[in-house]
Amino acid sequence: MNTETLERDTSRVDLYPSRGDSKAAIVPRKHPCVWADPATQPPVDRSLIEQYERDGFLVLRNVFTPDEVAHLQAELDRLRHQAESLERPEVITEKGSRKVRSIFKVHALSAVFAKLAADERLAGLAAYLLGDDVYLHQSRLNYKPGFHGKEFYWHSDFETWHIEDGMPLPRALSISVSLTDNTPHNGPLLVMPGSHKHYVVCEGETPPDNYQMSLQAQEVGVPSDENLAWLANDSGLVDTAGPAGSVLIFDCNLMHGSNSNITHLPRSNAFFVYNALSNAVQAPFCNQPPRPEFIATRDEITPLVVRRNTADDFRPA
């Protein structure tokens, strides 16, 4: 475990300070959510782009066909079984159990999920919204098991990516491909629509190797109850449940979380974080070394070559 701490680089202007000396606060976001040239034809209906800009997220149903979903599910199962016997940092287990919760850097572990990450329905849309070539800041498979799926508390991804990874601007987004049917009760992602327009400054000093804790239960980078109550009353709250094959696209600064899952229905998805190439990570905005490569791409930044896949491309080897 790396316990050295680094000096914060004070020569840089930090446009989104949080933690350290910061006090809990809600400040306006300084940058757009949709970075596309307005003259460019969007890959989906323009009303959906406007909805994304307003709400900070979009749920698209039936993006992947049942055949594609079946192949991706088979690959998901194959990787989970493989992961159960792997003692690798990329494999995250549920607190107090050996059940696989997430597998990180899945685009490097699986040719199938590498092709999915580059699929034009995902990477093409991401490149349009971010107005740039894109690369994968992170990729993972999430398994929220039935009966014992843990909750994940409210947070903005950008707060963490900015402070711990040194991502300069909120010019990134996440895309989640549902590989199981999500219902309101099996722990779907809950979001506060429109919350992406506010930056929620958090309190607390980032501890060494914070990511190891935060992957199981976030304790730093957590908004105050007061700020969350304000945002929830301002924005409301909806779930993003949809059947297998649905796609959820959400801005990096959207406030989101999920309740526990005591139902028998597992919830699995493939999860990709796309960052604009011009927004590549720098040194972290805290006094800690960067998080490891499998959580936040730094050394292996490669622009994605967008591709068109068919169901056969997703067939497990």
Added chain:
Amino acid sequence: MNTETLERDTSRVDLYPSRGDSKAAIVPRKHPCVWADPATQPPVDRSLIEQYERDGFLVLRNVFTPDEVAHLQAELDRLRHQAESLERPEVITEKGSRKVRSIFKVHALSAVFAKLAADERLAGLAAYLLGDDVYLHQSRLNYKPGFHGKEFYWHSDFETWHIEDGMPLPRALSISVSLTDNTPHNGPLLVMPGSHKHYVVCEGETPPDNYQMSLQAQEVGVPSDENLAWLANDSGLVDTAGPAGSVLIFDCNLMHGSNSNITHLPRSNAFFVYNALSNAVQAPFCNQPPRPEFIATRDEITPLVVRRNTADDFRPA
């Protein structure tokens, strides 16, 4: 803490064994859910009684008027503030926090909630369904705070009441009066419709003072994953969310639980367990002394005198 253990009374026939030497299993319930004389006129539409018999629960909306709800909410708040400064066993706090989760034996602490417990809309219906005079086996106020409400795992109340309290037969039911709006996402009670017709035998030895643990997170009297999966596939799963003023009636053997609540919306209710007078508790069906009086009435068994209330009856003193 009482650590003495008692010998199980082997002279009695235990019609619903569980824990101890028992292996996890699902067995048929041996007794009816509705005990009313069919010739008696029900206090609600007969189709609702049939629905209750089939599903094991019933949600009735608008049972209490907005005025009544407002008074009950005021009394709820008054008792919570009072409870925060009380170090009494009746007051249960959230694990790892001082926030009040439940206040037990509320019919003895509050004249308002005593009147509510005896209200003909609740106690009258309970007496009809159980075909007997009824008494309060337990009463409590539940506060599921916003942001940090904990989950409550799947269980049948009757399994606990039988084994730990010595309740002979499943001739009891619970009624929950919603005092806040319940949504699908603020941790509403989830139930498996029809599961009350199966008795789920659990494994494990009942430890001393198990109730102190089980009030925060149940660890004994928990069905196996395999049995839960069978029941969930057989029964399905629904939530019982409803606006403030709704009433949920459910059979003592219905499988139920609730997810965590990360939303800003608290979830509060008044909760009464009615038992048939002829089904009064005996010695526990495990080698432990009975649970305390505030959790399970034993010494103070008194048939309820059903009464008709108006909003003024619920006005806090």
